[in-house]
Amino acid sequence: MGNKAIKVTILVLLLLILVQSAAFAETRFNIPNIQLQIGDGVEGNEVGELETSLRILILLTVLSLAPAILILLTSFTRIAIVLSMIRRALATQTMPPNQVLIGLSIFLTIYIMSPVWGEINQEALQPYLNEEIGQEDAIDRGVEPLREFMFRHTREKDIALFINMSEGDRPNSREDIATYILIPAFVLSELKTAFQIGFIIFIPFIVIDMIVASTLMAMGMMMLPPVMISLPFKILLFVLVDGWYLVIKSLVETF
Structure with missing residues (x-):
């Protein structure tokens, strides 16, 4: 009795699939008509619309480069490398997770860079908006506050390296x-300091x-x-000396 009921159910499902397939095949889809035209140019209000479109395009480009700007022009590089090395030294594999380390690096970067971003807002952004x-x-x-921040943490040797490779005039x-x-x-x-x-x-x-x-x-x-024996001792040592406090404090003070 049970097998008969299963066969009837399968037969009904097959009939429903066939009916829906037939109905789907008979359905007509309206494909949108797409046309490309080349005009003689833009005039009047169309010029303003073009400028707005270009500004939106530039804004989207800047937003797509935001991660690179955050990594390369701020303290994020040093912080992320040092925190990753702590996890590697402890040999805890994926603890803390990458999301935690990256999130902590981002918020520490915001904390360290807040004076620079405040100066940019006061000297450049607000006057431009007004x-x-x-x-x-x-x-x-x-750009000037960012340049000043980078100059404070850049070795003259590294600057001289890229100036010499560019074969430009020696800056005064x-x-x-x-x-x-x-x-x-x-x-x-930053890479050298982080590895040190x-x-x-x-x-x-x-x-x-x-x-x-x-x-x-x-x-x-x-x-x-x-590693199985040393791991608990390393975690115990790191906790007893309040390692996270010391590392974060030392990192922030380096800036």
């Missing part, structure tokens, strides 16, 4: 250094790994992975 200055002046004023002052030269020099300096901090963080954890490995070897426990 129509007190033009677009070019707003860009020049807005900071104003003569182009922004496209300053940005890669700043990123290179990471090396210092690694040292105590490497000592713990060496002690645990030597102890296990002396006890003849060759098959036991030292």
Whole structure:
């Protein structure tokens, strides 16, 4: 009886599928008519509409570059690398998760860069919105606080490297250094500083790994992975010295 009911149900489903397929095949779809035309130009109000469209296009382009701007022109690079090295030194694999580390890096970047962004808002954005200055002046004023921030944390050696590779004239002052030269020099300096901090963080954890490995070897426990024993001790040490507090405090003070 049960098999008969199942067969009847399957037969009904097949009939419904056939009916819907027939109805779907008979349905007519209206394909929209698309035409491309080349006119003689724009006049009058159409010029304003074109300018608005171009501004929207430029705005979308800037928004698409926002992640790169956040990473390359701010303190985000140093913070993200150092936090990742802490996780690698602890050997906790994916703990804390990437989302936590990136989120913490973003908010620390906002905290560190808030004076710079406040100056940009006061000197460039607000005067431009109030129509007190033009677009070019707003860009020049807005870039200047970022340049000053990057100059403070960029080594002269890195700036000289890109100036020499560009084969340009030797600058006499900071104003003569182009922004496209300053940005890669700043990123290179940030990478070096981040790896220096990471090396210092690694040292105590490497000592713990060496002690645990030597102890296990002396006890003849060759098959036991030292990481399984050293991991709790490293976490305990990091918690006892309030490691997150010390690392974040040191990172913020470097800026």
